[in-house]
Amino acid sequence: MTKGVPPNPRACQRCGQSYRPTSGPQKYCSDCYPIIRSAYNKEWKRRHPDQRRLIDKRAIANKPEYYRALRKYCYYIWRERLRKTVFGHYSNNTFKCVCCGESEQDFLVIDHIDNGSGNEHRRAVFGRINAGGKTMHRWLVKQGFPQGFQLLCANCNSSRGKHGECIHKKTLTAPQKPIRSP
Ligand SMILES: [Zn+2]
Ligand SMILES: [Zn+2]
Ligand SMILES: [Zn+2]
Known part of the structure; x- marks a missing residue:
């Protein structure tokens, strides 16, 4: 593959659609990549509960107000959904x-x-x-x-x-x- 020449279309390993990769090792189309990525993250967090807790703690310490508001919002959404059901x-x-x-x-x-x-x-x-x-x-x-x-x-x-x-x-x-x- 020569530099500057767009790579050949490739079949996405998740959905099978043909797409034009932007880098060599790319495996998934741009629609599937975020899905694969978030599934991977989720799995990583499941397997590393301690690191996860540490990361969460650090994130909350950095933006306490944001996370407080987020928690409040999520609780509200949960309550409303429950009530509607x-x-x-x-x-x-x-x-x-x-x-x-x-x-x-x-x-x-x-x-x-x-x-x-x-x-x-x-x-x-x-x-x-x-x-x-x-x-x-x-x-x-x-x-x-x-x-x-x-x-x-x-x-x-x-x-x-x-x-x-x-x-x-x-x-x-x-x-x-x-x-x-x-
Ligand atoms: Zn795909
Ligand atoms: Zn009545
Ligand atoms: Zn009434």
């Missing part, structure tokens, strides 16, 4: 309150259909009754989306808690003043 499942993918149709995600909660046992259930499973949000969502996913839960807005949820059924579905009869018999 769970909300979608328990609302037939409408992402709305199954009672009134409220669509503001911030108002929506997973409701335990079997009324009254919500707290018992939370205590039994999580050891405390105020477990909600991500703990609950993760549990539902791990259990393979058990039946007996639905997506409700906070209003419908609290109304169900009070009356056993949301006020949207129930007509409340106010107590009548009794007539005093003579």
Whole structure:
């Protein structure tokens, strides 16, 4: 191979496509190279856990703010993805309150259909009754989306808690003043 003359096309060792190499020992096309490279890096990190920890530590020490923000961001993405999966499942993918149709995600909660046992259930499973949000969502996913839960807005949820059924579905009869018999 003479200098200055572009090398002959070569078949990529991953996808088999013909490509023009930019250097002698090149084995992969420019589409495949990054994939091979990141797989290699991943494998290297798996095989060298100690060096990896050291490298990570050094990187974090160099850019602590960046890594703090990154961790926060990744946690947020994970939480949102989890919430979307769970909300979608328990609302037939409408992402709305199954009672009134409220669509503001911030108002929506997973409701335990079997009324009254919500707290018992939370205590039994999580050891405390105020477990909600991500703990609950993760549990539902791990259990393979058990039946007996639905997506409700906070209003419908609290109304169900009070009356056993949301006020949207129930007509409340106010107590009548009794007539005093003579
Ligand atoms: Zn390729
Ligand atoms: Zn509602
Ligand atoms: Zn309702």
